[in-house]
Amino acid sequence: MARTVDAVVVGSGVNGLVAATELAKDGWSVALLEQGDRLGGFIATEERTPPGYLHDTYSSWHPLFVSGGAYAALGEDLHRHGLEYRNGDGFVTGTVTDDGRVLLAHRDPATTAQAFAHAEDRAAYLAMLGRFLDNADAIGGVLGGEPRSPRTLRHIAALLRRERLAGTEAWLRSALTSGRSYCRGVFRGDEADVMWVPWLLHAGLSPDHAGGGLLLPVLAVSLHGFGVPVVAGGARNFVRAFETLLGELHVDVRTGHPVERLLVTDGRVTGVVCGG
Numbered sequence: 001m002a003r004t005v006d007a008v009v010v011g012s013g014v015n016g017l018v019a020a021t022e023l024a025k026d027g028w029s030v031a032l033l034e035q036g037d038r039l040g041g042f043i044a045t046e047e048r049t050p051p052g053y054l055h056d057t058y059s060s061w062h063p064l065f066v067s068g069g070a071y072a073a074l075g076e077d078l079h080r081h082g083l084e085y086r087n088g089d090g091f092v093t094g095t096v097t098d099d100g101r102v103l104l105a106h107r108d109p110a111t112t113a114q115a116f117a118h119a120e121d122r123a124a125y126l127a128m129l130g131r132f133l134d135n136a137d138a139i140g141g142v143l144g145g146e147p148r149s150p151r152t153l154r155h156i157a158a159l160l161r162r163e164r165l166a167g168t169e170a171w172l173r174s175a176l177t178s179g180r181s182y183c184r185g186v187f188r189g190d191e192a193d194v195m196w197v198p199w200l201l202h203a204g205l206s207p208d209h210a211g212g213g214l215l216l217p218v219l220a221v222s223l224h225g226f227g228v229p230v231v232a233g234g235a236r237n238f239v240r241a242f243e244t245l246l247g248e249l250h251v252d253v254r255t256g257h258p259v260e261r262l263l264v265t266d267g268r269v270t271g272v273v274c275g276g
Contacts (some may be wrong), residue, residue: 005029005252008272010259011140013041017242018070019237024249032251033274035258039243045234061228064219069144080274083241090145092223095194103188103194109224112195116149118188125192129224132217135159141170171214179205179212181247196220 003251006028017039038044042058049055065071075083083084094104106112109129115121132139141155159168174182179206181249183193200212200217231238246253254274263271 005031007031008033011035011041012039012253012255014065016044017043017239017246018074020251021074021077021242021249024069024251030249030251031272032246032253032274033257033259034255035090037256038239039253039255040236040239043235043239045236048120054234056230061230062238063222063226066229067222067226077245078238078241081240081241081244084232086232087227087229089227092228093195093199095101095198101194103191104130105220107197107224107227112224116187116189116191121187121191124186128186128192128217128222132221135162135171136221138162139218143214143218157274160249165259168226176210177213178208178210179216180207182213182216192216192220199223212254214264 007020007023007030009023009030009032012020012034016032016034018031024030029129034041044057044059045054046057047054048057057266062085066075071078083172089107091104091106094102096102103261104112104115109126113125114159116122116125138155138159142152143181145152145155156168159171163171179197180193183190183197185262187193196216196219197207197212200207200209200215203215205212205215243253257274260276261272262269
């Protein structure tokens with residue numbers, strides 16, 4: 001195996017798999033190091049109840065992946081190597097409250113909003129989704145970029161051109177607001193809160209964590225637009241498609257290789273030590 005490569009990717013969760021694949025497709029020589037005995041990180045399919053019955057143990061639905069740039073760039077190759085998604089056109093998520101109420105979100109935003117108790121909330125819900133879609137490129141660029149990079153300024157400038165100062169300030173305020181507080185400020189009823197605030201847990205946020213006010217419309221738009229795609233045969237087939245593609249691209253994949261330390265020269269990482 002080569003001891004020198006253009007890039008070393010540490011960890012083989014979804015971000016590591018995507019990074020290694022995109023670099024290799026751009027002509028870089030890449031080594032992918034994973035401390036576990038398999039690729040995938042928190043993407044695993046296992047028999048956890050009756051024998052032969054498969055469960056996606058961790059990652060189960062991929063709306064944020066299929067709506068993102070990585071899938072746009074790699075989806076065709078991954079499908080060529082066996083990735084297949086299953087989805088539906090009806091209800092996508094639901095919440096049962098302590099008092100027995102059931103609230104359901106439909107792929108169609110208007111159908112979802114129609115179930116809201118207050119007419120003003122129906123209009124506010126559709127307006128929330130539309131406003132995010134109008135600014136999705138700019139907001140996505142800020143969320144997905146390096147905050148200190150000059151490129152981020154371009155996305156902020158685009159937001160300012162469309163939303164002016166007051167609108168941009170409102171987006172900033174939502175980024176500093178919890179999902180629960182955001183819903184209380186925008187809606188008279190609690191339907192949006194009950195349906196979407198629990199989804200913030202998938203982003204590592206509690207209902208009262210700052211940032212939820214910005215991510216809540218992101219999640220709502222993603223599920224309305226892309227549903228809840230699940231991998232046919234289990235999420236392990238997502239990893240297998242990447243594994244085959246990495247082999248096709250001659251990526252040096254090493255499982256069972258925990259990284260011990262990084263070598264730094266003049267402030268830059270120049271090497272990785274694993275297995276001595």
